[in-house]
Amino acid sequence: MSVETATAAASGANATEKFRLNKSVGAQVSAERVNQLASRAIKALVDTVTEEKVTYDEYNALKAWLIRVGEDGEWPLFLDVWIEHAVEEVANADREGSKGTIEGPYYVPGSPVLQSPATLPQREDEAGTPLLFQGRVTNVNGEALPGAHVEIWHADDAGFYSQFAPGIPEWNLRGTVVADDQGFYQINTLQPAPYQIPTDGACGQLISAAGWHAWRPAHLHLKVSAPEHQLITTQLYFTSDEHLSDDIASAVKPELILDPKPTADGKGREVSYDFVLAPGTAE
Ligand code: MBD
Numbered sequence: 232m233s234v235e236t237a238t239a240a241a242s243g244a245n246a247t248e249k250f251r252l253n254k255s256v257g258a259q260v261s262a263e264r265v266n267q268l269a270s271r272a273i274k275a276l277v278d279t280v281t282e283e284k285v286t287y288d289e290y291n292a293l294k295a296w297l298i299r300v301g302e303d304g305e306w307p308l309f310l311d312v313w314i315e316h317a318v319e320e321v322a323n324a325d326r327e328g329s330k331g332t333i334e335g336p337y338y339v340p341g342s343p344v345l346q347s348p349a350t351l352p353q354r355e356d357e358a359g360t361p362l363l364f365q366g367r368v369t370n371v372n373g374e375a376l377p378g379a380h381v382e383i384w385h386a387d388d389a390g391f392y393s394q395f396a397p398g399i400p401e402w403n404l405r406g407t408v409v410a411d412d413q414g415f416y417q418i419n420t421l422q423p424a425p426y427q428i429p430t431d432g433a434c435g436q437l438i439s440a441a442g443w444h445a446w447r448p449a450h451l452h453l454k455v456s457a458p459e460h461q462l463i464t465t466q467l468y469f470t471s472d473e474h475l476s477d478d479i480a481s482a483v484k485p486e487l488i489l490d491p492k493p494t495a496d497g498k499g500r501e502v503s504y505d506f507v508l509a510p511g512t513a514e
């Protein structure tokens with residue numbers, strides 16, 4: 232058996248492959264709209280060159296770096312870390328109900344369906360502090376949404392995601408939890424670790440060349456949905472995490488910070504969070 236290590240190229244290749252598989256490009260975009268957006272984006276780069284007097288050395292460094300982003304499969308990572316937060320804010324600016332934030336590159340649809348109260352799939356010796364995460368899913372009038380789906384995925388205690396880092400069981404720390412007939416959900420899992428985006432690929436190269444850091448605060452990813460309601464894609468963070476105020480992905484919002492308390496048995500932590508879904512269709 233070969234010993235696999237978590238490389239940027241491997242996790243980037245997985246993220247690129249999953250994107251191709253799961254996110255088919257939907258609506259056609261009109262020539263008018265493509266012209267508007269492409270012209271504006273190119274102009275932003277051209278203005279940067281002109282105003283900053285970019286040299287040929289710098290231009291070639293950019294070219295080499297862009298080629299490497301593709302080779303490392305890091306376009307999903309690059310876009311989700313530096314651009315998606317703005318797309319999410321535009322998309323959900325007028326939506327009622329709970330706040331959302333970015334999906335990021337590591338979502339996989341079709342995780343095991345588990346009735347609440349549920350325990351997420353995990354290894355026998357899964358490391359980490361137990362976390363009981365629970366709450367209620369309602370509509371904007373506070374009425375229960377029985378059978379709502381609380382899809383959750385998160386990194387393990389070492390900061391790795393199943394299906395993107397090697398050697399982790401397929402659905403580890405991923406599940407689709409079905410709320411009970413009063414909209415309550417209860418999920419037993421483990422405290423995720425703060426997450427450092429891969430440092431050995433093109434994105435890591437940019438981060439170190441610019442003197443930035445690669446950290447995201449520890450987080451749970453969620454998609455919460457119910458029939459005839461708008462699906463919410465969100466993340467939840469943990470109070471006193473040192474990266475709440477400097478998330479590399481700019482995806483923290485004050486409404487998304489949990490403050491778990493020790494459980495009665497002293498072995499883990501528990502926290503409640505309610506989701507409010509706006510009327511509408513899934514996406
Ligand atoms: C992550 O886990 C993540 O959530 C985002 C947005 C980017 C990279 C890794």
Ligand code: FE
Nearest residue numbers: 335337450452
């Ligand atoms: Fe993440």
